[in-house]
Amino acid sequence: MAKRVFNFYAGPATLPFSVIEKASQAAFEFQGLGLSILEISHRAKEFDQVIKEAQRDLKELMGLGDDYYVLFLQGGASLQFHMVPLNLRVAGKPLDYVNTGAWSKKAIKEAKLLGETRVVASSDDQNFSYIPSKIPVNPDASYLHITSNNTIFGTQFHTIPDTGDVPLIADMSSDMLCKQMDFNRFGLIYAGAQKNMGPAGVTIVVIRDDLVKRAADTTPTMLKYATHVGKESLFNTPPAFSVYVVGQVLKWIQEQGGLAAVEATNRKKAGLLYDALESMSDFYRPTVADKASRSWMNVTFRLPSEDLEKEFVKSALEQDMVGLKGHRDVGGIRASIYNAFPVEGVEKLVVFMKQFREKA
Ligand code: PMP
Secondary structure (H helix, E strand, O other), X not given: OOOOOEEOOOOOOXXXXXXXXXXXXXXXXXXXXXXXXXXOOOXXXXXXXXXXXXXXXXXXXXXXXXXXXXEEEOOHHHHHHHHHHHHHOEOOEOEEEEEOOHHHHHHHHHHHOOXXXXXXXXXXXXXXXXXOOOOOOXXXXXXXXXXXXXXXXXXXXXXXOOOXXXXXXXXXXXXXXXXXXXXXXXXXXXXXXXXOOOOOOOEXXXXXXXXXXXXXXXXXXXXXXXXXXXXXXXXXXXXXXXXXXXXXXXXXXXXXXXXHHHHHHHHHHHHHHHHHHHHOOOOOEEOOOOHHHEOOOEEEEEOOXXXXXXXXXXXXXXXXXXXXXXXXXXOOEEEEOOOOOOHHHHHHHXXXXXXXXXXX
């Protein structure tokens, strides 16, 4: 048994230990083939089964209809900031974005390179500490883009905007599969795997049929969704190991009881932590005051001084709780508690928070 600490890092993040064990085994020898998953040809029938199963399991977990495709791409969510506008812009129709923080801004920057871009709602006025409650939908837009969970600022959409006929696009890098949702309301969803779904190196894209062929013929082959849809994500060599691990994480979610079970655990974990913050509000201050905007994945808070925050991170580390330092744009503390983060880790943090406050 390996030593395990509680990993509060924002990503790459904690994975289910059972998945790590399976991945270690597969790295050693895959399916009795006499080779490792690290060595397998992406054209081997055994790998074909891995990728197809992962695609099927993801669609099943998300409850997606036959009109959706699952792609495993490279380049991170950051490349999707460019691929989305490149493929989905329609001549004369602006690109609409909601700006809820640093990652939204990066997506907006790429869109601006490619067409008229409108920020239809923003929480910039209060340092991104809330999710705008009204999202205006312009019927003339090519699409509307949201960042469903804001990893740095600790906010999350808990209501999906109704965009009517305008395709809704979401960067779900940091909350993909964290709860039940009507995923069929989205035109395209993308997520770097390394928070809720697996290791770094693979980006999941879920795209609806009608959007696949929007791209102009002049779009570079590798950057065109149609290329990857046409070849079922095997146009070129995929990151086989990362895809394998994502597949195992999907099976782990199924074993938990699917998204309903994962959601119940995530509610419990976030509830424990936010309740602790509320009950010790003389010492800890959540950076997201608006309860309806609080992220279940990244819980951000401040202490009375920066010195105390440094001391908090250091003392937590001594108790095997790593990665609690907040992002430099927000400061303070950030506890990232993604799907695979265990309830016991949150309980331990809460006990530690009480002790730390008493001692300070
Ligand atoms: N979007 C969000 C919401 C993120 O949290 C991150 C990574 N922290 C990214 C995009 C960028 O992802 P990648 O590193 O896979 O490009």
